Amino acid sequence: MGLVVQKYGGSSVADAEGIKRVAKRIVEAKKNGNQVVVVVSAMGDTTDELIDLAQEVSPIPSGREFDMLLTAGERISMALLAMAIKNLGHEAQSFTGSQAGVITDSVHNKARIIDVTPGRIKASLDEGNIAIVAGFQGVSQDKKDITTLGRGGSDTTAVALAAALNADVCEIYTDVDGVFTADPRVVKKARKIDWISFEDMLELASSGSKVLLHRCVEYARRYNIPIHVRSSFSGLQGTWVSNEPQGDRPMEQAIISGVAHDTSEAKVTVVGVPDKPGEAARIFRAIADSEVNIDMVVQNVSAASTGLTDISFTLPKAEGRKAVAALEKTRAAVGFDSLRYDDQIAKISLVGAGMKTNPGVTAAFFEALSNAGVNIELISTSEIRISVVTRADDVNEAVRAVHSAFGLDSETDEAVVYGGTGR
Amino acid sequence: MGLVVQKYGGSSVADAEGIKRVAKRIVEAKKNGNQVVVVVSAMGDTTDELIDLAQEVSPIPSGREFDMLLTAGERISMALLAMAIKNLGHEAQSFTGSQAGVITDSVHNKARIIDVTPGRIKASLDEGNIAIVAGFQGVSQDKKDITTLGRGGSDTTAVALAAALNADVCEIYTDVDGVFTADPRVVKKARKIDWISFEDMLELASSGSKVLLHRCVEYARRYNIPIHVRSSFSGLQGTWVSNEPQGDRPMEQAIISGVAHDTSEAKVTVVGVPDKPGEAARIFRAIADSEVNIDMVVQNVSAASTGLTDISFTLPKAEGRKAVAALEKTRAAVGFDSLRYDDQIAKISLVGAGMKTNPGVTAAFFEALSNAGVNIELISTSEIRISVVTRADDVNEAVRAVHSAFGLDSETDEAVVYGGTGR
Structure with a gap:
């Protein structure tokens, strides 16, 4: 029994099949007796396609409008994911970053989270729903404009929500089995790390390891939220990142x-x-x-x-x-x-x-x-x-x-x- | 000098070229000394593509999530349109239905507008911006959920905003030159109508004429907002729908x-x-x-x-x-x-x-x-x-x-x- 925040990246929800596979995994976590909050990225190449469209109409797209455009991607994936979960007989509600209470500064395209006020998420969980939240986006505190968080934004959304909701764990689902002792594409004999401290993970992230970004790990360390990096494809135990094993x-x-x-x-x-x-x-x-x-x-x-x-x-x-x-x-x-x-x-x-x-x-x-x-x-x-x-x-x-x-x-x-x- | 609300349908903004053409037309209206509010639909087939995706993950998509999904379409087109206008050297800001103050009841997929509180639109206009508003969508009064207005929703958004802003005219841009005396696909010699009363337009709409929907005309009659139906392609004078010629x-x-x-x-x-x-x-x-x-x-x-x-x-x-x-x-x-x-x-x-x-x-x-x-x-x-x-x-x-x-x-x-x- 606990509160779990799960984050799924674009490659995990690249198409309808992926969304249905992820939905099953989410329902599994719910059936295990957890309250479940899911943070989801845009489907596969959606963000790149939107960027291409923007380039076609304007060589230098403006920050505010560019953010408004890009956030459509998560809106699509989160709504589809909520539908897929309902289709499995469980209740789900999707929320934009703004609805989820992700408050940021006004720096478009790379906003920083300044506060998370997840009142609607809590209410939805209390009603027994699975809450689906758009990653990568928030709303600016002063102007109430839609913002995006820049690279690794969805991971950061997940950790920030986990902190605000006092979650037991933040599970980051990706397309590898966890954090490895070296890049597996270079070192065939690289080993999956079962547990790694925040400090070591921060150094790895700033030294070129791409599984987790520095920003997200830093946030997790500050609020002491254990991260579990794992594959959305294999279902194996992945890598725990935390203060204690x-x-x-x-x-x-x-x-x-x-x-x-x-x-x-x-x-x-x-x-x-x-x-x-x-x-x-x-x-x-x-x-x-x-x-x-x-x-x-x-x-x-x-x-x-x-x-x-x-x-x-x-x-x-x-x-x-x-x-x-x-x-x-x-x-x-x-x-x-x-x-x-x-x-x-x-x-x-x-x-x-x-x-x-x-x-x-x-x-x-x-x-x-x-x-x-x-x-x-x-x-x-x-x-x-x-x-x-x-x-x-x-x-x-x-x-x-x-x-x-x-x-x-x-x-x-x-x-x-x-x-x-x-x- | 006046306040003009313009509405562009999906076929007018079907691709980057269409968006750029529409942007020029909007800037023209601004240059003529008007304050300009633009209501835009989703690009071309976007809505149909989203519906297909929904069907793939769930045979009976839920109302709330379905609306969340569909509204991504206008979010994309409005942001791109704002960018294209800025690229022409004019200031534009895009707003979701919720941001524009389109308040509806909670009937998902066919919500009714109960109030329009366009404070942010007015502020944006007063700063000299062109305001771009997502058609077809609003936010429910009680639950603050995203809703869609159903068929002809973008036209209704335009007329409702025109009423709330006390606009001089609501221009509905479409892919024909106006309202005709019969369907031009059937009657080659059909004539464009220069002016038609609200009452006659209501009867035509409920008898099979598809250019304007009954709901939108009814709204315009109630608040006495003249509608000008015209082509976004030709630039010709179209059909005026109003109480008086x-x-x-x-x-x-x-x-x-x-x-x-x-x-x-x-x-x-x-x-x-x-x-x-x-x-x-x-x-x-x-x-x-x-x-x-x-x-x-x-x-x-x-x-x-x-x-x-x-x-x-x-x-x-x-x-x-x-x-x-x-x-x-x-x-x-x-x-x-x-x-x-x-x-x-x-x-x-x-x-x-x-x-x-x-x-x-x-x-x-x-x-x-x-x-x-x-x-x-x-x-x-x-x-x-x-x-x-x-x-x-x-x-x-x-x-x-x-x-x-x-x-x-x-x-x-x-x-x-x-x-x-x-x-």
């Missing part, structure tokens, strides 16, 4: 949770920066003012002979051009020699809280890369993560070598990808 | 407004009904209890020799089976002889307020039919309409003969149908 099999935390990689970034190096106070600030102020998000930042000691140093950072490839243009404008003021831009890089990260108390981890990581003949270009660490930048060509080899060196390989190839490519 | 060319009302026909009905005859008080009531109570809507009802004097009479009525073909079943159950109580069901009929109606003061109209009507060799099976009249039932096979011939006999033929074939079939 949960589920049927409590277990010890592994030293290393997994290996993540990311090939979506590029590297910028500012060469020959005078090593004096204020120069780095000037550089990163210019980057910040051009609204570019940066990831790793590395600066080494300057050469004593020249008093010059190099500063490197990584950033999304899509923002490379903007960053370089912003930096060129500061060249005279900063007095650096040159800029190097390199988009043929990959980032490989080893994540695990256990490395705090196991001093040999860094050495073993670098040895594994060395044995695989992979050169390291940048290194950056946090308390529970080590990241390196390598050539993009080396990434698969490097991930497999590290995964194996830390004893993460499973006996068998266990990873299966069921549906499309996820949300 | 309007537009550039004030004109006298014609004796006969037009000839309408309807082949969607069937005829039921109850044969051998005892001619005594209460029998007709018993019959029509049974029909009403089975929720069948009937149209014409005809009973002639009974034969003196038998004391028995026949009662005939017409009804939508789709409801024929239900009505016959209901009547069969009353056979013993009423004591009638037999039931005859005939779905190979057509109804032809001559409409015009002028017939009140022109006694020869009925005779001329029957003579025209007789000359065309068309047999009359039932006759029913109102103050400004004469309707007859004939064989379905005779309908086109009959309509052309009557149209010609009353001098309605134009010199040329002027009717053009531009787009699809509209709503």
Whole structure:
């Protein structure tokens, strides 16, 4: 007996068959004695089709109208899902983000949730209904306009509702069996992780793991909502993400949770920066003012002979051009020699809280890369993560070598990808 | 200078090209110094596609969820239209039925409007925006659930908003040039009507003319909102529907407004009904209890020799089976002889307020039919309409003969149908 929030992504409800399959799973949870709230994304490619339509009528669609358009997608999937559940003999009601009380700021296309007031959801549950809620959307507090939450928005809706309803668990259904020790498309012997802490999951998410987005995990950690990531196709137990081990099999935390990689970034190096106070600030102020998000930042000691140093950072490839243009404008003021831009890089990260108390981890990581003949270009660490930048060509080899060196390989190839490519 | 409400049907916004064409027309009205409110239907076949999807997941989709689903269609078209207008350099904001203040009762799939509170629309207009409103939908007063208005709902939304905003005119854009003296697909020489009174338009609408629905005209008459029915393709002056002649060319009302026909009905005859008080009531109570809507009802004097009479009525073909079943159950109580069901009929109606003061109209009507060799099976009249039932096979011939006999033929074939079939 409890309150369960389930979230289904677009690939799980891509067509009528998918919707009917998901409906059965939801009814199962209800039959097990739970109150059930379901957050659903738009069907399969609906959102992309709507974006195409928008491009046809206007090259730069406006934020408010674009959000109004996109939210039609969840409206369709949630209504169909409610119908499919009723057809199985159970009562269901669908609610838009606004009706569900998802209150956001007014930043269209990437709004932040500021409050959740799920009065109508509670009332619907109390009447014995299954409540279906549109993911990815809310209503702005000041203007009462429809907003969308941006990437990973439906996951965030689910966690936010789970927090507001004090749910026992937030189940995120997707097209893989859970979170794996590495990307199963690269490492055939990747293992499903049964349980992982919020902290390790946050590091994996920010290091390239795509199953859960950082934002959603951060929200879950803040409100201490256990997440259960699992497949809507297989019905197997997936991965629990929480403060404490949960589920049927409590277990010890592994030293290393997994290996993540990311090939979506590029590297910028500012060469020959005078090593004096204020120069780095000037550089990163210019980057910040051009609204570019940066990831790793590395600066080494300057050469004593020249008093010059190099500063490197990584950033999304899509923002490379903007960053370089912003930096060129500061060249005279900063007095650096040159800029190097390199988009043929990959980032490989080893994540695990256990490395705090196991001093040999860094050495073993670098040895594994060395044995695989992979050169390291940048290194950056946090308390529970080590990241390196390598050539993009080396990434698969490097991930497999590290995964194996830390004893993460499973006996068998266990990873299966069921549906499309996820949300 | 004024306030104009424009309504565009699904065939006018069937694709990106259509949306851009409509956007230009809207901007034109704005440039002419008007405040502009636009009511828009779902794009082309969107609603049908959504209905198909619903059928796939549930054979009997529920009212509430079905409405939630269908309203996604207008959400898409209105957001795209707002974007297209902005792309032309004008400000536009889209509003759902709920946001526009369209308050309805709770009868899903065919809700009635009980109030319109267009505060947000007024505010948006005052800021200089063009306001785009989703047709066909509202929000229920008691439960705050999304509702749809059923057939012709977008036209009704437009007229209701025009009334609430005290608009100067409600322009209904469609895929024909206006209301014609007969269906142009049947009568090539049908003429566009420049002006028609609410009363005559109501009779035409309830006699089979499909350009405007009875419900929308009734609403416009109650609040005295002039309607201008015109083509979104040609830009020509269309048909004004109002109390008084309007537009550039004030004109006298014609004796006969037009000839309408309807082949969607069937005829039921109850044969051998005892001619005594209460029998007709018993019959029509049974029909009403089975929720069948009937149209014409005809009973002639009974034969003196038998004391028995026949009662005939017409009804939508789709409801024929239900009505016959209901009547069969009353056979013993009423004591009638037999039931005859005939779905190979057509109804032809001559409409015009002028017939009140022109006694020869009925005779001329029957003579025209007789000359065309068309047999009359039932006759029913109102103050400004004469309707007859004939064989379905005779309908086109009959309509052309009557149209010609009353001098309605134009010199040329002027009717053009531009787009699809509209709503």
